[in-house]
Amino acid sequence: MKKNLSEDFSMEDSLEQIIQEKNLVYRPTRLMTGATLSYCPGCGHGTIHRLIMEVVEEMGIQAETIGVSPVGCAVLAYDFMDVDFTEAAHGRAPAVATGIKRLWPDKYVFTYQGDGDLAAIGTAETIHACNRGEQICIFFVNNGIYGMTGGQMAPTTLEGMVSSTTPYGRNVEQMGPPLKITELVAQLAGTYYVSRQSIHKAATVRKAKKAIRKAFEVQKEKKGMAFVEFVSNCNSGWKMTPNEANQWMEDHMFPFYPLGDIKVDGKLVKNVIQDL
Amino acid sequence: MAKVRGAIVVDIERCKGCEVCVVNCPTDVIAMSKDVNSKGYHYAYMEHPDDCTGCTNCAIVCPDGAITVYRIKN
Amino acid sequence: MKEIALIKGNEAIAEAAIRTGVDAYFGYPITPQSEVLEYLQLQKPEERTGMVVLQAESELAAINMVYGAAGTGKKVMTTSSSPGISLMQEGISYIAGAELPCLIVNVVRGGPGLGTIQPSQADYFQATKGGGHGDYRLIVLAPASVQEMADFVDLAFELAFKYRNPALILSDGLIGQMMEKVELPEPKERFTTFDQSWVITGKTADRERNIITSLNLDPELQYEHNIKLQQKYERMKEDVMFESFQTDDADFLLVAYGSSARICQKVVDVVRGRGKKLGLLRPITLFPFPTEVISELSRRVKGILSVEMSTGQMVEDVRLAANGRVPVYHYGTFGGKIHSPEDVLNAIEEKFIGGF
Ligand SMILES: Cc1ncc(C[n+]2csc(CCOP(=O)(O)OP(=O)(O)O)c2C)c(N)n1
Ligand code: SF4
Ligand code: SF4
Ligand code: SF4
Ligand SMILES: [Mg+2]
Numbered sequence: 001m002k003k004n005l006s007e008d009f010s011m012e013d014s015l016e017q018i019i020q021e022k023n024l025v026y027r028p029t030r031l032m033t034g035a036t037l038s039y040c041p042g043c044g045h046g047t048i049h050r051l052i053m054e055v056v057e058e059m060g061i062q063a064e065t066i067g068v069s070p071v072g073c074a075v076l077a078y079d080f081m082d083v084d085f086t087e088a089a090h091g092r093a094p095a096v097a098t099g100i101k102r103l104w105p106d107k108y109v110f111t112y113q114g115d116g117d118l119a120a121i122g123t124a125e126t127i128h129a130c131n132r133g134e135q136i137c138i139f140f141v142n143n144g145i146y147g148m149t150g151g152q153m154a155p156t157t158l159e160g161m162v163s164s165t166t167p168y169g170r171n172v173e174q175m176g177p178p179l180k181i182t183e184l185v186a187q188l189a190g191t192y193y194v195s196r197q198s199i200h201k202a203a204t205v206r207k208a209k210k211a212i213r214k215a216f217e218v219q220k221e222k223k224g225m226a227f228v229e230f231v232s233n234c235n236s237g238w239k240m241t242p243n244e245a246n247q248w249m250e251d252h253m254f255p256f257y258p259l260g261d262i263k264v265d266g267k268l269v270k271n272v273i274q275d276l
Numbered sequence: 277m278a279k280v281r282g283a284i285v286v287d288i289e290r291c292k293g294c295e296v297c298v299v300n301c302p303t304d305v306i307a308m309s310k311d312v313n314s315k316g317y318h319y320a321y322m323e324h325p326d327d328c329t330g331c332t333n334c335a336i337v338c339p340d341g342a343i344t345v346y347r348i349k350n
Numbered sequence: 351m352k353e354i355a356l357i358k359g360n361e362a363i364a365e366a367a368i369r370t371g372v373d374a375y376f377g378y379p380i381t382p383q384s385e386v387l388e389y390l391q392l393q394k395p396e397e398r399t400g401m402v403v404l405q406a407e408s409e410l411a412a413i414n415m416v417y418g419a420a421g422t423g424k425k426v427m428t429t430s431s432s433p434g435i436s437l438m439q440e441g442i443s444y445i446a447g448a449e450l451p452c453l454i455v456n457v458v459r460g461g462p463g464l465g466t467i468q469p470s471q472a473d474y475f476q477a478t479k480g481g482g483h484g485d486y487r488l489i490v491l492a493p494a495s496v497q498e499m500a501d502f503v504d505l506a507f508e509l510a511f512k513y514r515n516p517a518l519i520l521s522d523g524l525i526g527q528m529m530e531k532v533e534l535p536e537p538k539e540r541f542t543t544f545d546q547s548w549v550i551t552g553k554t555a556d557r558e559r560n561i562i563t564s565l566n567l568d569p570e571l572q573y574e575h576n577i578k579l580q581q582k583y584e585r586m587k588e589d590v591m592f593e594s595f596q597t598d599d600a601d602f603l604l605v606a607y608g609s610s611a612r613i614c615q616k617v618v619d620v621v622r623g624r625g626k627k628l629g630l631l632r633p634i635t636l637f638p639f640p641t642e643v644i645s646e647l648s649r650r651v652k653g654i655l656s657v658e659m660s661t662g663q664m665v666e667d668v669r670l671a672a673n674g675r676v677p678v679y680h681y682g683t684f685g686g687k688i689h690s691p692e693d694v695l696n697a698i699e700e701k702f703i704g705g706f
Contacts, residue, residue, distance in 0.1 A: 015325060018283040018346045025282075026332040028341030037340055041317065042294030046339035064552040068418070078561045084550040086421050087563035089444050092414035095406065099418025099426070100550070102402045103374055107552055125414070128407040202300050202333035242294040 029054045031062060031082045038076055042242020044232030045074050047199040048141060048208075052110070053081050055212045059220075065108040066100055068093045072114035073147040091122025094129035097136045108219055110137040115156040116146045119181040123155075126181065133190025133224040137215040140182065140227065143234035144253060151237035155179040158256060163237070178256065182229045183272040186263045192224030194263035198231045200246040204259070211261070224266065231257045282330020282347040286320045290342035293317035297334035297343060303327040306334060353534040359493075359525040360385035362500040362532050363429065363455055368395045370504040371540040372453075373424035374402035376415035378434060381467040382523035383457035386429040409434040413441030413454075420450035421562040423549035425507050425540070427453035431523070432461050432473055435481075442516060443482030447564025449579075451510035451544075453503065454488070455519040457526035460686035468686025469523030471608060474663035477520045478637045485576055487583045489517040490636040491591075492607040496530035504535060509589060511544045513582055520636060522659070524609040524688060583638075591634035592643055596622060600629030602702055603647055604694075605668050606657040607633045610682070614657050616691040621698070628698070636664070644671035651676060653702050657694055658682045 031053035037046045056065050062083055069077040071090035078085030088096040093111035101109040118126050118140050129136070145163055146152040152165040156178050160169040170178070186194040193215060197208035208230060215226035231253050235245035262270045284305070291313060297320050298306045307323035320342070322328060330347025357365065364386045367375060375395075377387045387405060395401035402419075406412035412428045419426040430438065435456045445452060456477060460470035477490050489509045491502045499521060506517040553559040566572040593611075595618055597603065606614040611632040621628040631647060633640045648654065653676050656665035662680035669678045681697035683689045 014281070015283050018281055018330075018348050019285060020346065023330075023346040023348045024344070025330055025347045026335045026343075026345040028335075028344070032341055036290065039339065041292035041339075042296050043339055046341065047337065050341050062552070063554045066550050066552060075565060078559070078563065082553065082559055084553050084560045085562070086418055086550060087448075087561070087565055088417075089414060089440055092410065092417075092441070095411040095414035096418035098404070098411075099374070099376065099415035099420075100422060102404060102415070103419045103422045103424050103426070104551070124407055125411050128411065200296070200337070202331075202337055205336045242296050243299050246296070 029057045031057045033080055033082045035079050037080055040236045042235050044199050048230050049077060049080050051209045051212055055216055059216060061108050068097045068111040070113040070117040072117045074112055077112050091117050092125055094125040098129055098134050101134060101136050108216060110139060112139045115142045115154045119155040119179050130185040130225045131188045131190045135219055135222050137219055137226045140229045141232050142229055143232045145234045145237040147234045147237050158252060185227055186268060186272050190225050191227055191263055192266045193218045193226040195261045196229040196257060196259050198259055280329050280349055282328040282345060283325060284322060284328060284334060285344045287342045288313050288319045290340050291317060291319035292340055293319055296337050300333045300337045303329060354531055355534055356529055356531050358385055358527060358529050359496045359499040361389045362496045363503055364389040366500040366503040366535050367427060368393060368399055368401060369535045370538045372401055372427055374419050374426040376404050376406050376412040377428050378406050378409045378412050380431045380434045382459060382526050383429050383431045409437040413438035416452050417441055417445050420452040421550045423546050429455035431457045431459045439482035443484050444564050445516045446486035448562050449514040451514055452516050453506045453510060454516060458522040466686035469688060470686055471522055471610060471659040472684060474660060477518055486579060487637050489515055490520050492520050492634060492636050493525060494608050494611045496528060497532050499525060500532050500535055513586060522609055586638045590638045590640050592640040593632040593634060595630040597629035597631055597647060599627055601627040601652050603651045603654045604630045604657055605654060607636060610657045610659055613689060613691055614694060617694045639667050641671040644668055648672035648675045654678045655698060655701055656680050660684050
């Protein structure tokens, strides 16, 4: 007769039975260095780092991968991801990555950039690297704000959104509307895969990881630029708890920055003009 | 009936008490401890370990990679 | 047999880069140096040697491509002219901070601002005192002929790799545009004899990851890093280079670099023809500056005239070297005007009161 677990074992016993190496179903990837992340509690940067490293681990390409970190909260990304890295000046990561990739055409090169870095000060480098179809991956973290410098307006800050430099909310008459740079680069011939993801829910994390994998596969096949945006939170900048921030993101960011693939295999799969 | 049973192990010192895992657990296993770790964060723990299915949801959303997940089929 | 060619200074740089095994060039057009990129594209160096040549979207992008590529441990360079070099300064500071070898060429034109496209030597301060933010120095070479434009490419890389430091060739529109007969450098294999332990190649299991960065948030570490850099700049003194013309018995000394030195050489000949003892000291490295030899000469001469196409920049370093022992004057035209030997002669007569 089969025995009921809870009858037979005390709680401690059964946990001991479960927590064994052979039953392991998920452990954080060893390609994270183990250093304590410098990010605020609940900040999406940590999850995105880990997903990138999970993909690098699964593809077995650690020894061929070079990252380029931005200026922004992720400036120290190289302390956390266990691959060779170059730290770029604010906004210049796509140019730095271009330099590396042109000399190491067979290695995997990715940039990791915030929205201020990629869509404000580095707009020219972003657009031209995309337009040239550099064989790199750009991972773009859109948290609608300048996190590192204390929550100022970013090009992506939503209309009416409060930041330390838009204390009464972003006035689009003065500042223009938020910039959808991902829809912009999707229209360039050099981009082969363009997608927008999020990492606040288990289901979206799984999709986001697939997008990262796809991006590296595109680079492997030298098809062109793979550009993945992550709509993420900045609970410190937004002045919310992490879960409030994630809910706010769903309610306000996603309607303006809709999730999903935008360009697949070099073809637009969304009406980006309408989405602009 | 074969029952899937899981368990998580939280690296208490890595946990920053963000509670993202809590809302992502489909079976409400996780709660935040009253105690704090050495950095002053309340950390996540299994308040209802019986209900854990080992689905890994909590672990993959944890920004700090603080959760390891185990699962067995009985 | 050596190959001889009649080419422009800018073309000499480009041809020398291909021949001496430069791995990559990233640049953006600006007068008076656009011929470098044009010549490279025409020569198809990707076929000749496998050299990468890319026209960037701006000097900002170009210098950051150089920064990225220099981290691979290969020989990478860019060229530009004054406004473009100004735009590169943040990147150059990063490269210096991260201690990467590379070559930057400035074919100087008159400023400030958009200035003029005519030759100038008014970027001396920017080249030799750092240029961007922070305490750093570039190795600065000042060619005075098209031949030296060709020869200094390889020399600059030798020094850049020796010290893991960016090197800059400070030329000007005169030498960049001038045509002269040049002995072309011998074709050279890519050299790999330097310490490559710092290079980003992808982390293998047998080593810690390599990180190219100029960031040290801990002031203690940043302090240590700065000390290390300063010690390196101090060591560079062993590579100071200069050329002396008739300085042994000179009563008066001219100090001039680059195209001003060519003009001053003529002046020395004219003045010597009149039986007066004038000499010329031509710094070849502007950093490290030939302080010692000028200091030495300042004990023997009655006065020094620094001649440069600027309102007076190098003269400050000459004064520091002379340390008040003799009067040090400045003469120079600027704003894109080039001084003639007669101009310099007049200046000598005017400045060295009773000297001649
Ligand atoms: C040339 C330059 N200008 C400004 C800064 C200051 N700065 C540092 S990070 C940053 C904004 C970063 O915001 P974002 O790219 O959105 O990254 P986040 O911190 O939000 O992840 C700014 C303006 C700088 N370091 N360098
Ligand atoms: S400031 Fe914002 S973006 Fe930066 S670590 Fe904190 S939550 Fe993340
Ligand atoms: S998600 Fe991770 S860091 Fe946040 S409370 Fe849960 S275990 Fe702790
Ligand atoms: S593994 Fe699944 S069921 Fe178990 S605690 Fe985590 S989210 Fe809840
Ligand atoms: Mg941001």
